[in-house]
Amino acid sequence: MKSFGVGSGFGEALLSLLQSRGRVFGPVRGADGICRLGPLSRWSDLCPDPPYLPPKKYLFPPRERLWSLAADEYRRNGRCAEAMALVGLAPCDLRALAYLDRVFADDPHYQERRRRTLLVGTACTPTEECSCLVGDYPPGDIFLAGDRLWCGSAQGEEFAARLLSVLGDEQDRPLPPPEAAGRPASNGRLLAAFGRSAEAPLWARIAKRCLSCGACSAVCPTCTCYDVVDEALPGKAPQRFRTWDNCFFTSFALVAGGHNFRRDRAERLRFRFEHKFFGFGTLRGETSCVGCGRCARACPVGISLEEIRQALLTESPR
Numbered sequence: 001m002k003s004f005g006v007g008s009g010f011g012e013a014l015l016s017l018l019q020s021r022g023r024v025f026g027p028v029r030g031a032d033g034i035c036r037l038g039p040l041s042r043w044s045d046l047c048p049d050p051p052y053l054p055p056k057k058y059l060f061p062p063r064e065r066l067w068s069l070a071a072d073e074y075r076r077n078g079r080c081a082e083a084m085a086l087v088g089l090a091p092c093d094l095r096a097l098a099y100l101d102r103v104f105a106d107d108p109h110y111q112e113r114r115r116r117t118l119l120v121g122t123a124c125t126p127t128e129e130c131s132c133l134v135g136d137y138p139p140g141d142i143f144l145a146g147d148r149l150w151c152g153s154a155q156g157e158e159f160a161a162r163l164l165s166v167l168g169d170e171q172d173r174p175l176p177p178p179e180a181a182g183r184p185a186s187n188g189r190l191l192a193a194f195g196r197s198a199e200a201p202l203w204a205r206i207a208k209r210c211l212s213c214g215a216c217s218a219v220c221p222t223c224t225c226y227d228v229v230d231e232a233l234p235g236k237a238p239q240r241f242r243t244w245d246n247c248f249f250t251s252f253a254l255v256a257g258g259h260n261f262r263r264d265r266a267e268r269l270r271f272r273f274e275h276k277f278f279g280f281g282t283l284r285g286e287t288s289c290v291g292c293g294r295c296a297r298a299c300p301v302g303i304s305l306e307e308i309r310q311a312l313l314t315e316s317p318r
């Protein structure tokens with residue numbers, strides 16, 4: 001993996017090169033003091049705090065048109081995705097995007113955008129709620145930490161090569177040791193405890209505080225549930241949209257005939273926990289929680305997956 005020492009003024013040079021390629025988004029603090037991902041016009045505007053909503057909103061937008069039908073012609077949306085760069089991404093958000101790459105491996109809308117997106121990561125300062133769980137190097141095209149830059153892909157190397165005029169020495173210096181895992185990598189004990197927990201009182205006890213507001217899922221960088229809605233309005237071309245859905249909403253598991261597979265909040269809480277820690281479908285067995293801490297920060301009643309994890313390990317009967 002190539003790495004470079006970087007000199008002063010490097011950030012602005014990198015930004016202007018990225019801007020010549022397409023749009024650039026990064027974490028920026030708004031007038032209300034909240035850090036959000038948005039257009040980045042100056043490198044010095046980059047905010048070190050984790051952005052409230054994760055970068056998935058650029059690759060998997062909250063609402064997007066999938067296709068429309070006009071004059072009997074079917075038109076798929078999103079064929080001309082613009083080139084963009086997402087910069088200032090923390091390692092957890094880079095890992096979350098690597099997970100989304102797998103979830104949407106066969107999704108042409110996501111993949112079209114992803115192919116034209118350059119990911120620039122930076123070292124972060126963990127907050128109280130963070131629980132990064134993986135002790136390896138974050139994926140991405142370019143990664144910045146201190147006075148060094150690493151290239152994580154051929155595209156990143158090509159980009160860094162164009163910046164050599166402002167970079168110092170090119171060296172194949174060893175990377176620093178990976179960050180320590182904040183949580184045991186093995187999920188075996190947790191999975192066994194979860195399997196025994198269907199009737200455990202912890203779900204109802206914690207769910208009693210839950211408001212079913214869905215904030216935890218909305219801010220999660222790896223929550224990918226969506227709904228598909230067809231619109232056929234008089235005088236307008238029929239269109240199909242995809243919108244973010246939320247497993248905490250009562251309507252999420254409601255099916256034709258009025259049956260609801262997860263009518264109460266305790267069931268929904270347990271479902272979300274299962275999804276985050278053990279996955280579904282082809283990704284069953286994989287933890288999708290990257291430990292960003294957003295759900296704990298966003299929850300108005302202070303519920304965190306870490307609280308549930310601990311309760312499960314200590315209370316689930318053997």
Ligand code: SF4
Binds near residue numbers: 221290294
């Ligand atoms: S479950 Fe919570 S901590 Fe884990 S990735 Fe989602 S928002 Fe972050």
Ligand code: SF4
Binds near residue numbers: 214301302
């Ligand atoms: S953010 Fe908290 S209160 Fe809202 S649905 Fe999630 S766990 Fe429940």
